[in-house]
Amino acid sequence: MTSLPILSILIFLPLIGVLFLLTVKGDQTYENKICGIVAILTSIITLFISVFIWKKFNYSISSFQFVETKNWIKNFAQYKVGIDGISLAFVLLTTFITPICILATINSVKVRLKEFFICLLLMETFMLGVFCSLDLFLFYVFFEAGLIPMYLIIGIWGGQRRVYSAFKFFLYTLLGSIFMLISIIVIFYDAGTLDVEKLYNLEINKSYQIYLWLGFFSSFAVKTPMWPFHTWLPDAHVEAPTSGSVILAAILLKMAGYGFIRFSLGLFPVASVYFAPLVFVLSIVAIIYTSLVALMQEDMKKLIAYSSVAHMGFVTIGIFVFNKQGIEGSIFQMISHGIVSAALFLCVGVVYDRLHTREISNYGGLVNIMPKYAICFMVFILGSLGLPGTSGFIGEILVLIGSFKFNYLVTFFAATGVVLSACYSLWLYKRVVFGEIKNEKLKTMDDLNFKELLILLPLFFLTIFLGFYPNIILDMIGSSVDHVVNNKSLLNNLKASLK
Amino acid sequence: MIVLEYLYPELILIIGFLTCILIGVFQKNSFDLISKIIILIFFSCLLIFYINPKQEIVVLNNTYSIDHFSVFLKSLILISSIFVLIFTKEYIQRCQINFFEYPILLLSSVIGMFVMISSNDLIGLYLGIELQSLSLYVLASSDKNSIKSTEAGVKYFILGALSSGLFLYGCSLIYGFSGHTNYFLINENINNGNLGVLFGFVFILIGLAFKISSAPFHMWAPDVYEGSPTSVTAFFSLAPKVAGLGALIKILFIAFGNIINEWKLILTIISILSMFIGALAAIGQTNIKRLMAYSSIGHIGYALIGLVTGVSSGLSATLIYISIYVVMNIAVFSCVFFFKRGNVYFENISDLSGLSKNHPILALCFTLILFSLAGIPPLAGFFAKFYIFKSAIETNLYLLAILGLVSSVIAAFYYLRIIKIMYFDNEVDKFDDSYNLGLKISLLLSTFIISFYFIKPDFIINFSNLVVKIFN
Numbered sequence: 001m002t003s004l005p006i007l008s009i010l011i012f013l014p015l016i017g018v019l020f021l022l023t024v025k026g027d028q029t030y031e032n033k034i035c036g037i038v039a040i041l042t043s044i045i046t047l048f049i050s051v052f053i054w055k056k057f058n059y060s061i062s063s064f065q066f067v068e069t070k071n072w073i074k075n076f077a078q079y080k081v082g083i084d085g086i087s088l089a090f091v092l093l094t095t096f097i098t099p100i101c102i103l104a105t106i107n108s109v110k111v112r113l114k115e116f117f118i119c120l121l122l123m124e125t126f127m128l129g130v131f132c133s134l135d136l137f138l139f140y141v142f143f144e145a146g147l148i149p150m151y152l153i154i155g156i157w158g159g160q161r162r163v164y165s166a167f168k169f170f171l172y173t174l175l176g177s178i179f180m181l182i183s184i185i186v187i188f189y190d191a192g193t194l195d196v197e198k199l200y201n202l203e204i205n206k207s208y209q210i211y212l213w214l215g216f217f218s219s220f221a222v223k224t225p226m227w228p229f230h231t232w233l234p235d236a237h238v239e240a241p242t243s244g245s246v247i248l249a250a251i252l253l254k255m256a257g258y259g260f261i262r263f264s265l266g267l268f269p270v271a272s273v274y275f276a277p278l279v280f281v282l283s284i285v286a287i288i289y290t291s292l293v294a295l296m297q298e299d300m301k302k303l304i305a306y307s308s309v310a311h312m313g314f315v316t317i318g319i320f321v322f323n324k325q326g327i328e329g330s331i332f333q334m335i336s337h338g339i340v341s342a343a344l345f346l347c348v349g350v351v352y353d354r355l356h357t358r359e360i361s362n363y364g365g366l367v368n369i370m371p372k373y374a375i376c377f378m379v380f381i382l383g384s385l386g387l388p389g390t391s392g393f394i395g396e397i398l399v400l401i402g403s404f405k406f407n408y409l410v411t412f413f414a415a416t417g418v419v420l421s422a423c424y425s426l427w428l429y430k431r432v433v434f435g436e437i438k439n440e441k442l443k444t445m446d447d448l449n450f451k452e453l454l455i456l457l458p459l460f461f462l463t464i465f466l467g468f469y470p471n472i473i474l475d476m477i478g479s480s481v482d483h484v485v486n487n488k489s490l491l492n493n494l495k496a497s498l499k
Numbered sequence: 500m501i502v503l504e505y506l507y508p509e510l511i512l513i514i515g516f517l518t519c520i521l522i523g524v525f526q527k528n529s530f531d532l533i534s535k536i537i538i539l540i541f542f543s544c545l546l547i548f549y550i551n552p553k554q555e556i557v558v559l560n561n562t563y564s565i566d567h568f569s570v571f572l573k574s575l576i577l578i579s580s581i582f583v584l585i586f587t588k589e590y591i592q593r594c595q596i597n598f599f600e601y602p603i604l605l606l607s608s609v610i611g612m613f614v615m616i617s618s619n620d621l622i623g624l625y626l627g628i629e630l631q632s633l634s635l636y637v638l639a640s641s642d643k644n645s646i647k648s649t650e651a652g653v654k655y656f657i658l659g660a661l662s663s664g665l666f667l668y669g670c671s672l673i674y675g676f677s678g679h680t681n682y683f684l685i686n687e688n689i690n691n692g693n694l695g696v697l698f699g700f701v702f703i704l705i706g707l708a709f710k711i712s713s714a715p716f717h718m719w720a721p722d723v724y725e726g727s728p729t730s731v732t733a734f735f736s737l738a739p740k741v742a743g744l745g746a747l748i749k750i751l752f753i754a755f756g757n758i759i760n761e762w763k764l765i766l767t768i769i770s771i772l773s774m775f776i777g778a779l780a781a782i783g784q785t786n787i788k789r790l791m792a793y794s795s796i797g798h799i800g801y802a803l804i805g806l807v808t809g810v811s812s813g814l815s816a817t818l819i820y821i822s823i824y825v826v827m828n829i830a831v832f833s834c835v836f837f838f839k840r841g842n843v844y845f846e847n848i849s850d851l852s853g854l855s856k857n858h859p860i861l862a863l864c865f866t867l868i869l870f871s872l873a874g875i876p877p878l879a880g881f882f883a884k885f886y887i888f889k890s891a892i893e894t895n896l897y898l899l900a901i902l903g904l905v906s907s908v909i910a911a912f913y914y915l916r917i918i919k920i921m922y923f924d925n926e927v928d929k930f931d932d933s934y935n936l937g938l939k940i941s942l943l944l945s946t947f948i949i950s951f952y953f954i955k956p957d958f959i960i961n962f963s964n965l966v967v968k969i970f971n
Binding site: 076148151156162166170174181 | 893
C-alpha cells in the first residue's frame with residue numbers, strides 16, 4: 001500500500017479549510033465571497049481525494065484497506081482508520097453531498113456565512129471520521145462530536161422554533177448515545193481491545209451481548225430514527241436551514257444505518273438474531289405509521305421528514321434479514337435516500353427562498369411558471385417513491401427480495417409502504433406543481449437560476465444513473481457485504497433460530 | 500537539616516507570607532507590589548517542585564508526607580492561584596478591594612491547603628483546614644461595601660465553623676476508639692465492625708464533604724459563590740476543591756482503607772446526590788456565579804465516582820478529572836471577567852445575549868468551554884468524564900455509571916442554554932473591549948488545552964498513574 005496516510009488526509013482536510021476560514025477578515029461582502037471560495041475549494045478537493053481513493057480501492061478484497069494505526073490512548077483506544085466497500089460508499093456520499101450543501105448555503109443563507117461554512121466543514125470531518133474509524137472509541141468520539149456543529153446550524157440559522165428543535169435534537173441524541181459509551185467500555189473490559197478488526201474475530205460473551213446490543217441500539221435507533229424515537233427528526237428538519245436539512249437527511253441518518261451493519265451485526269451476532277423481530281416490528285410500524293402521518297402534513301419539509309423515517313424503516317428491515325440482498329438493498333437504499341432526500345429538501349429550499357413559506361396550500365400550478373423546476377422535482381419525487389428506473393427502486397426491491405427470503409409477512413407489510421409512499425409523494429407533487437395558480441404571488445417567481453441548476457443537476461443525473469446502473473454501488477459493496485453475511489456465528493445463530 | 504530540604508516550598512510560602520505582611524504594614528498602597536511578590540513566590544514553588552528530585556518521604560515524626568500525590572495536587576493549587584491572581588487584577592482594582600491583605604490572605608489559605616494535602620495526621624489536617632477556611636471567610640467578605648459579600652462571608656463562616664466542629668468531633672471519636680491521630684496508626688488499629696469508628700468516620704466525612712461542597716452539604720455554595728467578589732468566587736471554585744479532595748482521598752485510602760466497604764455506600768450516595776442536585780438546580784439559575792456553584796457541585800459528584808471505585812485506576816481518573824476541571828473553571832472565570840460594560844461587571848446570563856455577534860472570538864471560546872463542561876467529545880471535559888466512567892465500569896458499578904451519564908445529559912441542558920443565549924438570541928450592547936493581557940492569555944491558553952486535549956490524552960494519565968502508586 002501507499003505510505004501516504006491518505007484516509008487521514010481525507011478526514012482532516014476540511015479542518016484545514018476551517019483554519020483558513022478563521023483567518024479571513026474584511027468587510028461583509030468581501031468576507032462572504034472569500035469564505036465561499038475557500039469552503040467550496042476545500043470540499044471539492046476532498047471530493048477529488050475520495051474519488052482517488054475509490055480508484056485505488058480493490059473491489060475483490062473484503063477486508064479493510066488503507067488501514068492506518070497510531071497510538072492514541074495508551075492501553076485503551078488507538079487511532080485506527082480504514083475502509084471497506086461499505087465505508088467507501090458512504091465516504092463518497094459524504095464528500096459528494098458536502099459541496100452541494102455549501103453551494104446551497106451560498107444561495108440561501110444571508111447572515112454569518114463564515115460560521116456556517118465552518119460548521120459544515122467540521123461536520124464533514126466528523127462524518128468522514130465516523131465512516132472510516134475502525135476503533136470503537138474513535139467512532140464514538142466522531143459520532144458524538146457531530147452534535148456540536150449540527151446544534152449550532154439548527155439553532156443559529158433555523159426557523160421560528162429553532163431553539164426548541166436544537167435542544168431536542170441535541171439532548172435526544174446525547175441521551176441515546178451515552179448507553180453506547182457504556183457498552184463500548186464494557187466491550188473493552190470483556191474483550192481487551194476496541195479494534196474492530198480484532199473484535200470481529202473474537203466472540204463477545206454471549207450473556208452480555210443482549211445488553212451491549214441494546215446499548216448500541218439506543219444510540220442508533222435515535223439517530224436512524226426508528227419509531228418511536230423519531231420525534232426529534234421532523235422538528236429538526238423543519239427548523240433547520242435547507243443545507244442543514246440536507247446534511248441531516250443525507251448523511252447524519254446514515255451513520256446509524258452504517259453503525260447497525262458495522263457494529264450491531266458484526267460484533268453481536270447472537271443478539272442481532274435475537275432482536276431481529278423487534279427491529280422488524282418497529283420498522284413496519286415506522287413504515288406504515290409515518291407514511292400515514294406524512295399524508296396529512298401541511299408543511300413540505302415535515303412531509304419529507306416523515307417520509308425519511310419511512311424510508312429508513314426499509315433500511316433497518318434490510319439490515320436485519322441477514323442476507324446479501326437485504327443488506328445490499330439497505331445500503332443502496334441509504335445511498336439513494338441520501339441523494340433523493342437531499343434533492344427534495346433542496347427543491348423545497350428553492351421555492352422557500354422565493355416565497356418564504358413551506359405550506360403546501362400556498363403553492364399550486366408551479367409547472368406553468370417554473371417548468372425546469374417541475375421536471376427536477378418530478379424525478380426526485382419518483383425516485384423517492386421508488387419508480388423503476390430511479391435509484392429508489394433498486395434499494396426497495398432488493399430489501400423486499402431479501403426480506404421475502406427471511407419472512408414473507410415482513411415483506412407484505414413493508415410492501416404496503418411502497419404504495420403509501422406513492423400516495424403521499426404524488427399527492428404532494430400534484431398539490432405543489434399541478435393545478436391552477438391560486439396564489440398571485442407565485443406568478444412573480446423565476447424558474448431555476450444557474451446556481452440552482454448547478455446544485456440540482458448532479459443529483460438529478462445520479463438518481464437516474466443509479467437506477468439504470470446500480471452495479472456501480474453493488475460492485476463496490478459486494479465483497480464486504482459477503483464478509484458481513486458469512487460471519488460464522490451469525491449463520492449458526494440464524495439456523496438455530498429458524499429451527 | 501535533612502528534613503528542611505523537603506519542606507522548601509512550605510517554608511518559602513511561610514517566609515513570603517510574613518515578609519508580605521511587613522511590606523504591607525510599612526508601605527502604603529502596596530497591593531500591586533505584594534501581588535507581584537506572591538505570584539513570584541508561587542512560581543518559585545512550582546519551580547522547586549519541578550527541579551527537585553521527586554522523592555517519597557514522610558517527615559516530621561510521620562505526620563507530614565512529601566510524595567508524588569501531594570506534589571501533583573499542590574502544583575494544581577499553585578497554578579490555579581497564579582491564574583486567579585493574574586486575571587483578577589483588573590477586577591479587584593475596579594471593585595476597590597485592592598487592599599494589601601487580599602493577596603496575603605490568598606497566600607495563607609494556600610499554605611493551609613498545602614498542610615491539608617500533605618498531613619498524615621488528623622491534627623495537622625485540622626490545622627490546615629482551619630488556616631485555609633479562616634482566610635477564605637475573610638476573602639468572601641472582602642468587598643466591604645457590598646451587603647451580599649458580607650452576608651456571604653458570615654454565612655460561610657457560620658456553616659464552616661459548624662462543619663469544622665463536626666469534623667473535630669469525629670476526630671475525637673476516632674482518637675477514642677483507635678488511640679491514635681496518625682493515619683497509618685489509625686489504619687492499623689481499627690477493625691471492621693466497630694460502630695464508634697464508623698460514627699467518627701462519618702463526622703469526618705461530613706466535615707470534608709462540606710469543604711468540597713458536595714451534596715447534601717452544599718447549601719452554602721450558591722450563596723457564597725454569588726455574594727463574594729467574582730475574583731474570590733473563581734478562587735473558591737478552584738483551589739479549595741483540589742485541597743479538600745486531596746485530604747479526602749488520603750483519609751479514605753490511608754486512614755480508613757480497611758473499612759472501604761463501609762464508606763463506599765456513603766460516598767456513592769453523596770456522589771449521586773451531588774450529580775443530580777448540581778444538574779437539576781442549575782437549570783433555573785440566572786446568575787452565572789450561582790450557576791457555576793451548582794455546576795461545580797455536579798462536577799465534584801463525578802470526581803467522587805472515581806473514589807467510590809476504590810481502585811487505583813479510579814483514583815487516577817479522579818485526579819485527571821480534577822485537573823481538567825481546574826483548567827475548565829479557569830477558562831470559565833476568565834470569560835466571566837470579560838463581561839464588563841462601562842466598568843460594571845455583569846453576572847446575569849441574559850446579559851450575554853447575542854454575544855457571538857459582538858465578540859465572536861470570546862463567544863467561540865466560551866462555547867467550546869461550555870461544551871467541554873457538558874462533556875461532549877472531542878473536548879477535554881469528555882475525556883475527564885470518560886476516565887471516570889471507565890473506572891466505574893471496570894469495578895462493575897454500572898448503576899453509578901448510568902446515573903452519572905444521565906445526569907450529564909441533564910446538565911448539558913443548562914450549558915446549552917448559555918450557548919443558546921449567546922448565539923441564538925438578539926444582541927444587546929457591546930461589552931467593553933478588554934486590554935488586559937493576563938486575562939486574554941489565560942482564556943486562550945485554557946481554551947487551547949480544552950480543545951486540543953484529544954490529540955494527546957495520555958499525557959496526564961501517565962502522570963496520575965504514577966501519582967496514585969502510593970495508595971497501592
